[in-house]
Amino acid sequence: MTRSDKGRRTIRDVADAAGVSIATASNALNGIGRTKAETVEKVRRVAEEIGFRPNALARGLLKRRSHAIGMITNDTYGRLTLPMVAGVSEALVDHGVSVFLCATNNDPRLARLHLESLLDRQVDGIIFTATRLDMRPPPEFAKLPIPVVYAFAEGPEESVTFHPDDAQGARLAVEHLQGLGRQRILHITGPEEYRAARIRADAYRALTGDGASVVFGEWTEEWGREAVAQMLSSGHALPDAIFCGSDEIARGVIDALRDNAISIPDDIAIAGFDNWEIVAKQTRPPLTTVDMELKALGRRAGLAIHRLCNGESVEPGTTRLPCSLIVRKSSQSDPR
Amino acid sequence: MTRSDKGRRTIRDVADAAGVSIATASNALNGIGRTKAETVEKVRRVAEEIGFRPNALARGLLKRRSHAIGMITNDTYGRLTLPMVAGVSEALVDHGVSVFLCATNNDPRLARLHLESLLDRQVDGIIFTATRLDMRPPPEFAKLPIPVVYAFAEGPEESVTFHPDDAQGARLAVEHLQGLGRQRILHITGPEEYRAARIRADAYRALTGDGASVVFGEWTEEWGREAVAQMLSSGHALPDAIFCGSDEIARGVIDALRDNAISIPDDIAIAGFDNWEIVAKQTRPPLTTVDMELKALGRRAGLAIHRLCNGESVEPGTTRLPCSLIVRKSSQSDPR
């Protein structure tokens, strides 16, 4: 009945209840030291009985490992961030690592505030995430005393960075369209200053050669509609496929083609980029699109930061993770 | 030069550098105890100089306050969760409170795992969030030793809970349509087993009286299109306005009406629910819709948990926070 009422059980309670010293209790629970088998058994049983759970703060203080990491993102409404957080969390929960999520709202003051708070909390590492591949972290990330991993964001030279493989993803889409016999493929995409847009466009050009035709614009549905309008009024021969730089653009394209009674996929096949299901599944017809596998990206980033926190090494530089192609009816009337 | 090289500065370093005891240093930094003004000044200057920042683990261990909270959500792709997290985080960052985000993926095992981990980390409180208002937390939430706040989720009797005011939001939309002179308003919404759908429908019925007509279905665009098809084939007189239970449904409705050359808003005015901007701004015409103010909801939940963690009291029960109406062209040809 010692100190049984206030607060949580401590290892002292376990030791008392089992009639051993604190040190023995600790050793038994952690399975280290020279402890008789039956003592171990007894301590563990007692600990279980009284519901002992070690205080992570005390442990962290001593071991200099908090088993927590911070995740800093600039995205507050994000369909991009949350899948990654879920992936990170999923990869780490089994290792007993928890994740502080810090939304910076693109405010550098807030970013600094969060960063300091994370350091005060002795996080073992930090994952920096953004909504643009070429978004750079604030300068104070330059020399941090703990490892940093960049996911879907641009890190400094020689940092550990994970990006979706935009080029491979674009090839997946274009080759798919070509495999269906399409010859004249148009590429409608977002602003040229986005690195992702440029990479995808380059990959597209490499496959389509002379026939390549790229129009840069916005990441919006409206731009998709407008681009179609331009295409129709130009008087040129129509393409037999359109590869869109995002699902939103694709949605605009599909709607505009529908309005003009152009059949999808018979007259023009469409492919998008993002596999943002809530959009891609609801277009008419449903959209063939490239999935960036953001959750898997998050898992990889989580694993990487975990290795780094354990002092293990991770290949530095930018790792590009493969995208996958989700085939729906906008490209094939009857996909197997 | 004492222990100047390894790891972070500790309060001991500050004390040494300022030529005072640890106790005095602590007192000076925290502004308590009887300390001479110039001593305070000196200690603070020195601390600043050597870049001292207190170790949150040590402090938390002693004060039994981690100044961290946990947020548990079942939503991984969440347009609902992230705005709330952002709101919570925004409300708490100035109080020095950080947020552990735990995504449970609807897996009770994972939920339990996360919960235990949070308790081990001595979080001061927990916010439970879900993607359905009537989603109940796992049973182990019943008697937790720390305060819990429910946001966009159903808590046990007498718990502190925040919901959007669905009824008021629905009234906002319906009254807006009525204010425009619309008499025959139809309500197309999601599944009847969702509490939110029922509440919104009831509020709608209360305002439309005999003319009320509700069709329950799915939360999808496709259902919106199908509902319009049913409406058209029924042979009844067309409504002059449709209040949709979600923006996705509204989008389907708008597309289907367009396909049938029914003019929006002249023939039929449309209002949605969610203000999911990426959808609502891109419909043709852009969608008038109800905003649930999720970020504000998050802020309120954050503030509430903070008060509770400080031992202050918070009105128990369900607090319904007002929604706002965003007027766009789907209801008014020319909104002022």
Place this chain on the structure above:
DNA sequence: CTTCTATGATAAAACCTTTTAGCAGAAATA
């Protein structure tokens, strides 16, 4: 000159855990 009070500072305990170093007793070796 003694006793009190105020002032400013500090040693030490506390929070909870892990780990090092060491202790006593038994068994094995010389």
Place this chain on the structure above:
DNA sequence: TATTTCTGCTAAAAGGTTTTATCATAGAAG
């Protein structure tokens, strides 16, 4: 018998902070 080795356990230190109780010193009051 005397020494070494092994076994099982434990006291104490460490981690970084806050707080309590105590201690000098100096000035004020008696």
